[in-house]
Amino acid sequence: MPRQPVYEQVIADVIASIKSGTLQPGDKLPSITELCGQYRASATPIRFALRILDERGWIEVHQGKGSFVAAEPPS
Template sequence: MPRPPVYREIIKDIRTAIETGQLKPGERLPTIAQLAEQYGASATPVKFAMRILEESGLIETWQGRGMFVRRPDAEVHVAE
């Protein structure tokens, strides 16, 4: 059986870690480079996974600071 696309694996793993409390609100996520190394992938599918997680409201990205688990009380900014 072929392996599912790596971006789906990343999404599933991070979503599960957030839902189970392994990753807490406000906690910083690994960098794109760290995740790419961890999953044996290029940066492209990692960025895609992070964008999907951000659009779903689970994480937030701060330019120059990193990616964080979104706090429940944080505003969700949707691009127009």
């Protein structure tokens, strides 16, 4: 079975953490550097995953501050 691309894995993990309540609205996500280490990936797929999560309303990205769980993520 082929491994899923890193960005899809990050998206799935973040959504699962929000749905399970591990990540609450307003919680700060790990930094891009921390996520790179966690997923053993470069910053490019991590940034791509965060951008998709932002576009889909799961998180809010604040330049220079980081990424946070949206106040009202999709259900």
